[in-house]
Amino acid sequence: MNDASTALAREAVEHVYRTESRRVLATLIRLLGDFDQAEEALHDAFTAALQQWPASGIPANPRTWLVSAGRFKAIDQARRRALHEAGRDAIVDGLELRNTPPPDVDDESLDDDWLRLIFTCCHPALSDDARIALTLREVCDLTTEQVARAFLSTPPTIAQRIVRAKAKIRDAGIPYAIPTRADMPERLDGVLHVLYLVFNEGYAATSGDAVVRSDLTHEAIRLARLLRELLPGEGEVCGLLALMLLHDSRCKARTTPEGDLVLLADQDRRLWDHSAIEDGLELVRQALRAPRYGSYAVQAAIAALHAQAPTAEETDWAEIAGLYDVLLEIDASPVVELNRAVAVAMRDGAAAGLALVDAIVARGALEKYHLVHAARADLLARLGRRDGAVTAYERALSLVSQAPERRFIERRITELRESFG
Amino acid sequence: MKYLCLIYEDESFWARTPKPELDAIMDEYRAFGTTYIQSGHVLGGNALEPTTTATTVRVRNGKVSTTDGPFAETREQLGGYYMLEAKDLNEAIQIAARIPGAKTGSIEVRPIMHIPTSVLNEIPSSAVSA
Numbered sequence: 001m002n003d004a005s006t007a008l009a010r011e012a013v014e015h016v017y018r019t020e021s022r023r024v025l026a027t028l029i030r031l032l033g034d035f036d037q038a039e040e041a042l043h044d045a046f047t048a049a050l051q052q053w054p055a056s057g058i059p060a061n062p063r064t065w066l067v068s069a070g071r072f073k074a075i076d077q078a079r080r081r082a083l084h085e086a087g088r089d090a091i092v093d094g095l096e097l098r099n100t101p102p103p104d105v106d107d108e109s110l111d112d113d114w115l116r117l118i119f120t121c122c123h124p125a126l127s128d129d130a131r132i133a134l135t136l137r138e139v140c141d142l143t144t145e146q147v148a149r150a151f152l153s154t155p156p157t158i159a160q161r162i163v164r165a166k167a168k169i170r171d172a173g174i175p176y177a178i179p180t181r182a183d184m185p186e187r188l189d190g191v192l193h194v195l196y197l198v199f200n201e202g203y204a205a206t207s208g209d210a211v212v213r214s215d216l217t218h219e220a221i222r223l224a225r226l227l228r229e230l231l232p233g234e235g236e237v238c239g240l241l242a243l244m245l246l247h248d249s250r251c252k253a254r255t256t257p258e259g260d261l262v263l264l265a266d267q268d269r270r271l272w273d274h275s276a277i278e279d280g281l282e283l284v285r286q287a288l289r290a291p292r293y294g295s296y297a298v299q300a301a302i303a304a305l306h307a308q309a310p311t312a313e314e315t316d317w318a319e320i321a322g323l324y325d326v327l328l329e330i331d332a333s334p335v336v337e338l339n340r341a342v343a344v345a346m347r348d349g350a351a352a353g354l355a356l357v358d359a360i361v362a363r364g365a366l367e368k369y370h371l372v373h374a375a376r377a378d379l380l381a382r383l384g385r386r387d388g389a390v391t392a393y394e395r396a397l398s399l400v401s402q403a404p405e406r407r408f409i410e411r412r413i414t415e416l417r418e419s420f421g
Numbered sequence: 422m423k424y425l426c427l428i429y430e431d432e433s434f435w436a437r438t439p440k441p442e443l444d445a446i447m448d449e450y451r452a453f454g455t456t457y458i459q460s461g462h463v464l465g466g467n468a469l470e471p472t473t474t475a476t477t478v479r480v481r482n483g484k485v486s487t488t489d490g491p492f493a494e495t496r497e498q499l500g501g502y503y504m505l506e507a508k509d510l511n512e513a514i515q516i517a518a519r520i521p522g523a524k525t526g527s528i529e530v531r532p533i534m535h536i537p538t539s540v541l542n543e544i545p546s547s548a549v550s551a
Contacts, residue, residue, distance in 0.1 A: 125510060172532050173422040175509035183511070 009054035016062045017046060022141055023110050024066045026117035030176055031067070032074050035138070035166050040077065045070035063110055111230055115178050118227070121165075122191040123174045130165040131194045132201075133158050140219045150201065150216050185292065191227070192240050192296065195220045199244050204402075217248050235290025239297030242283035246303035249276035261408040265312035277307045295331035298323055317346040334365035338372055350382040370399035374409060381416060390416050423464070423533035424505045424513040429497035430526030432471050449521040457505075462516055466503035497526055504533075 021042060028038035028045075045066045059065035121134040136142045136150070137158075148158045168174065179187035202216025224241040231237055253271035254262055284304045287297035302323045309315040324340035337360055345353020357376050366372040377392035390413055397409045435443065457463040472491045479486055491498065503520065507513035510530070517528040 123510075125514075171534075173424075173507075173509045173513070175511050177509070177511065179511070183515075 026113035041070035044073035239287035242300035245280035
C-alpha cells in the first residue's frame with residue numbers, strides 16, 4: 001500500500017459516499033429499525049471503508065459491502081452497550097440481530113429502501129415543515145446548518161424539528177414502507193408536494209436577499225429524477241420534473257447581475273438553458289401521455305408554452321388561458337385563478353383580466369398575497385389608471401418580504417410617478 | 422400497536438338531522454363495528470352523551486373545582502371513540518377513514534403510550550369494575 005493507492009481508495013470512498021450513502025442509510029434504517037442507530041452505523045461503515053479499502057481494494061459491490069459493514073458495526077455497538085449497561089434487553093437485542101439471516105440487500109431491495117425512506121420522511125402525519133426538514137436532512141444529506149440557512153431558521157430550531165419528526169415516526173408507528181397501490185396516488189402527491197415546496201423555496205425564496213437559492217432547486221430536481229427512475233409510470237412525477245426543469249431553465253435570465261428581478265416578458269431568452277428546455281418538453285409529452293396526469297403536468301405544459309415562445313409577444317396566450325381552465329378543473333385555487341386572469345388579460349385585454357382579478361379580491365381571497373396586488377397594479381397601469389396602479393403597488397409593497405421583489409415594486413412606483421409629469 | 426380513534430363532530434348535527442338519516446348512519450356504525458371487531462382491529466368503543474351532560478373536574482391547590490361542560494368552546498366535540506389494534510399508523514389511518522364520522526367530522530388517531538409496567542395495569546380489576 002502506498003500513498004497513491006491510499007489516495008485513490010480515499011477518492012473512491014468519497015465518490016461512493018456522494019452517490020450511495022443515502023441508499024445505504026435507507027437500507028440500514030430498515031435493518032436496524034431506527035434512524036439514529038442507522039446514521040451511526042453508516043458513519044462507522046464509511047470509516048471502516050476508509051481503513052480497509054486501500055489494502056483490500058474496492059469491493060465489487062460497494063453498497064452491499066457498506067450495508068453489511070454498517071450492520072455488523074451496529075451489532076458490535078449493541079453488544080458494547082449491553083456490556084456497559086449490563087442491560088438484559090440490549091444483550092437480547094444484540095443476539096437477535098446476530099441471529100437474523102443475512103439481510104436482503106440486492107440492488108432492487110436497495111431501491112425499495114430508498115423509496116421507503118422518502119415515503120416515510122414525507123408521511124402525511126408529519127407537518128410540511130417537518131417533512132421538508134427531514135427530507136433535506138435524511139434523503140438529501142444536507143446538514144442541519146444548510147437546512148437552517150435555506151429556510152432562514154436557526155440550526156437548533158431545525159435540529160429540534162428533525163428530532164421531533166423522528167420521535168413521531170417511532171411513537172406513532174409510522175411504518176418504514178412503500179405505500180400500497182390504493183394509497184399510492186395520495187401518498188405520492190405528498191412526496192411531490194414536499195419536492196415542490198423545496199423547489200419553490202429555492203426558485204422564489206419567500207424572503208431574504210436572493211431571488212434564487214440554487215442548492216434547493218438542484219436538490220429538488222435531483223430527487224425528482226431519482227423518483228422518476230424508480231416510479232417510471234407515474235405521470236405526475238414526470239410532470240413535476242418537467243415543471244421544475246422548465247422554470248429552472250430561466251434561472252440565469254431571471255435576475256440582473258445586481259440581483260434584481262427581471263420579469264418573464266423582459267428576459268433575454270438567449271440566456272435560457274435550452275438543453276434543460278428540451279428535456280422539459282420531452283417530459284411534458286410523456287407526462288401528458290401517462291394514465292394519470294394531474295396539476296403538475298398541466299402546469300408544466302403552461303411552462304412549456306412560455307419556453308417555446310421565441311419572443312414574449314409571440315407567446316400563445318390563448319392556449320395558456322385554455323390550460324389554466326383545465327388546471328382550475330383539476331386543482332381549483334385562488335392562485336390558479338389569478339394566473340388565469342393574467343393569461344386572459346394577455347389574450348382578451350387588460351380590462352378583461354382586471355375584472356377577474358377584482359372578482360378574486362372582492363371575495364377576500366388572496367388579500368394578503370402581494371402578487372395579487374402587483375398584478376392588479378400592472379393591469380391598472382396598462383389601462384392608464386396610474387393613481388390606482390400606484391395605490392395597488394403600495395399595497396403589494398406592504399406585503400412583500402423578499403428584497404429583490406421589494407426593489408422591483410419600488411422601481412415600478414417610481415416609474416409611474418415620473419410618468420405623471 | 423394500539424391506537425385510540427377519537428371521533429370529533431359538530432354535535433348539533435345529531436340534533437338537526439332527520440331520523441331516517443340518523444338511522445342510516447347508525448347502520449353504518451353497526452356495519453363498521455361488525456367488520457372490524459371480527460377482523461380483530463376494533464378492541465372496543467363507545468358513543469358519548471352530548472357535551473351538555475359533561476362535567477369538568479380539576480384540582481388546584483388541593484381544592485376540587487367542578488364546572489359544567491367541556492374545557493373549551495370548539496366547533497367539533499368529542500362524540501365517541503374506538504380502541505384499535507393496528508400493525509402501524511398506515512393501517513390505523515385506513516381503518517379510521519372508514520369510521521362513518523370521518524365523513525362529517527374528523528377522527529384524531531392517537532397511539533397508546535407504551536409503558537412497560539403500566540401503572541394502570543396495577544389497578545386491581547375489582548376496583549375498575551366496582
